[in-house]
Amino acid sequence: MSSVLIVFLVLHIIFGTGGIVLMTAYLLLISKKNIEIKWLKVSSILAFLAFLASWIFGGFYYTSYYGKAVKPVILKGHFARVHEILMETKEHVFLFIPFLSLVIVAVTLAASGDLISDSKVKKALASLAFVVVGIALFILILGIFVSGAVGKT
Amino acid sequence: MNKLAKNSERIITGVTAGSIVAVFSIILMTVFAEVNPAFKKWLAVNFTHHWIGKSVLSIAVFLVTTIIFTMFNKLFKNKLVLLLWVLIIIASIGVMLLLAFFYWHSFP
Amino acid sequence: MGVGGATFAEIFYTKFQSDKKVDLFEHEVLKICVGVIRIGLVILVFSGLGFLVLARLAYLGPDVFYSSRFLAKMTVVVVLLFVALLMNFRFINLELGSSISTASWYAAMILGIWRNLNVSYLVIMLAYFIFGFIVFLLLTFARKHFVLKK
Numbered sequence: 001m002s003s004v005l006i007v008f009l010v011l012h013i014i015f016g017t018g019g020i021v022l023m024t025a026y027l028l029l030i031s032k033k034n035i036e037i038k039w040l041k042v043s044s045i046l047a048f049l050a051f052l053a054s055w056i057f058g059g060f061y062y063t064s065y066y067g068k069a070v071k072p073v074i075l076k077g078h079f080a081r082v083h084e085i086l087m088e089t090k091e092h093v094f095l096f097i098p099f100l101s102l103v104i105v106a107v108t109l110a111a112s113g114d115l116i117s118d119s120k121v122k123k124a125l126a127s128l129a130f131v132v133v134g135i136a137l138f139i140l141i142l143g144i145f146v147s148g149a150v151g152k153t
Numbered sequence: 154m155n156k157l158a159k160n161s162e163r164i165i166t167g168v169t170a171g172s173i174v175a176v177f178s179i180i181l182m183t184v185f186a187e188v189n190p191a192f193k194k195w196l197a198v199n200f201t202h203h204w205i206g207k208s209v210l211s212i213a214v215f216l217v218t219t220i221i222f223t224m225f226n227k228l229f230k231n232k233l234v235l236l237l238w239v240l241i242i243i244a245s246i247g248v249m250l251l252l253a254f255f256y257w258h259s260f261p
Numbered sequence: 262m263g264v265g266g267a268t269f270a271e272i273f274y275t276k277f278q279s280d281k282k283v284d285l286f287e288h289e290v291l292k293i294c295v296g297v298i299r300i301g302l303v304i305l306v307f308s309g310l311g312f313l314v315l316a317r318l319a320y321l322g323p324d325v326f327y328s329s330r331f332l333a334k335m336t337v338v339v340v341l342l343f344v345a346l347l348m349n350f351r352f353i354n355l356e357l358g359s360s361i362s363t364a365s366w367y368a369a370m371i372l373g374i375w376r377n378l379n380v381s382y383l384v385i386m387l388a389y390f391i392f393g394f395i396v397f398l399l400l401t402f403a404r405k406h407f408v409l410k411k
Contacts, residue, residue, distance in 0.1 A: 006318065013310055021303055028349060055208075063202040079323065084259035089252045091204055092183040095211055096244050099172040103240060106168040107233070110161035124237035131241050135248055137342070144335070147317040148326020 005065050012058035013143070019050035020136045023101065027129040030122060037112045044108045048101040051136070055098060062091065074149045082149035090142040093135060100132045162233070167223030169236040173243055175215035180247045182207050187258055263301030267366040270294035271359060271400060279407045298362075302345065305338065305369070333385035334372040341365040356404070360397035368392060 001009075026043040029036060074083040107125055186193040186203060196206030222229060229236060273294060277287040316325045325331060341362060348358040368389050372378070378385070 001318070010314055013314065014307075017306060017310060021306075024346075027346075031350060059205070059208065063205060067202075077322075079327075081259055085252070085255045088255045088258075089248075092179065092207070092251055093248050095179045095208060096176050096247060099175045099211075099215060100240065100244055103165075103169050103172045103237070106165045107237070110165045111233070120234045121237075124234045124241070128237055128241050131244055135244065137339075138248065141335070141339075144313060144326065147313060148323055150317060150320060151322025151324070152320045 001065065001069070005061055008057045008061045012054050012061060015050045015057065016054035016136065016140060016143075019047050019054060019097075019101070020133060020140065022047035022050055023104075023129055023133050023136065026104065027126060027133060030126045030129065035122075037108075040108050041112070044101070044105045047132075048098070048105045051097050051101050055094070058094070070150055073151075074146070077149060077151060079149040082146055086142045087146045090139050090146065094139055097132060097136060097139075100128060100135075104129055104132065162230075163223050163226045166226060166229040166233050166236055167219045167221075169233065169240060170222040170229055171215045171219030173236065173240050174218040175211050176240070176243050176247055178214045179207065179211050180250060182210060183251060184254055187254070263298055263305055264366045264370050266294050266297035266301050267359075267363045270298065271363055274359065275400070275404050275407055278404060298345075301366075302341065309338070329380065329382040329385060330372055330375070330378045332382050333389070334369055336386065337365050337368045337372065337389060341369065356401070357397065360400050361393055363400070364389070364393035364396040367396075 022043050026040060026047060029040050029043060071083055071087075074080060074087075104125060107121070111121060182192075186196060186207070193203045196203040196210075200206035200209055270291060273287070273290055277283050277291070283291070313326070344353065344358050344361045344365070347353040348355060348362070372385070
């Protein structure tokens with residue numbers, strides 16, 4: 001694997017995990033009694049940008065290297081199902097995340113008054129953030145299992 | 154409600170509704186590409202890779218539907234909370250559906 | 262950091278609870294401990310992923326990633342994250358949650374250090390469950406004992 005691809009893989013992981021941490025921070029912030037709108041806006045925007053970056057770096061690694069060099073190794077080994085089920089799920093479910101996190105950004109930026117006054121909006125947004133964290137963590141775990149299926153040939 | 158607040162409400166309900174359609178389209182495209190190899194090939198030929206095709210098309214679906222829903226917003230007036238919950242449910246079910254589908258699809 | 266933060270959080274909580282109330286200063290101290298634990302959790306996740314990237318680049322594959330020790334440590338870390346969220350939203354009794362959290366930190370540390378551990382995943386999970394139960398009993402005893410002494 002070239003150094004560029006290694007860097008892209010590492011950045012994909014760092015930004016994806018960073019997105020999870022930032023979205024978790026958002027979740028904790030929005031669940032407080034006294035909401036600090038400024039930090040909600042910051043964490044939601046940074047989480048969205050982190051997921052976008054993870055999408056780009058991971059996408060480049062996936063389309064230019066994984067299919068040609070990693071997938072055949074996994075399919076030839078004892079854990080072919082890891083690609084067929086886990087990687088396929090991961091690569092498609094990941095596509096949900098930018099849209100879900102964009103909604104969080106949009107509502108946080110545009111309806112900050114409601115977040116303070118309307119508990120139903122607050123609860124729905126907190127639930128959406130929880131779903132984003134859950135999905136992203138699920139994808140991270142799938143990624144670990146996919147990496148685990150790549151052994152020496 | 155002042156004009157800024159009204160426009161904000163239109164935009165955020167439009168974005169939320171657009172995201173619902175985008176997530177739904179991702180699920181549909183994913184399943185369809187697996188059961189119809191011709192569609193998968195079409196994506197690969199036109200976008201250099203089927204996954205890039207799904208990414209681009211989902212963004213396009215999102216943008217188009219968001220613009221439409223923002224402009225024609227009557228249906229979604231005061232429905233932000235409902236839309237958020239629909240998005241949550243569709244995303245959650247979508248994850249389980251895709252996992253189950255690929256599990257089923259992995260058997261010959 | 263996580264192990265230290267969790268240990269001192271338990272010690273301080275037991276001490277502060279002895280008069281059956283937590284005043285402002287004690288609350289601030291516990292907040293600092295929670296902050297340290299959160300930072301420890303972030304470092305644990307990122308550093309753990311760093312090790313995994315190195316293992317992946319060395320093609321260590323199933324020998325590392327599917328080993329019972331690694332799978333058990335991943336399970337413990339997931340439990341840690343989940344319990345931390347539950348505690349934050351008060352979906353779990355705080356004393357039970359903190360016992361599970363403390364036991365999990367120590368379990369993750371032991372599993373990280375004990376490189377040549379060679380037992381099945383189920384045996385490790387059983388040991389973890391028993392360890393968690395023992396920690397819960399010890400902490401419950403310590404809290405009651407400390408309160409009674411006062």
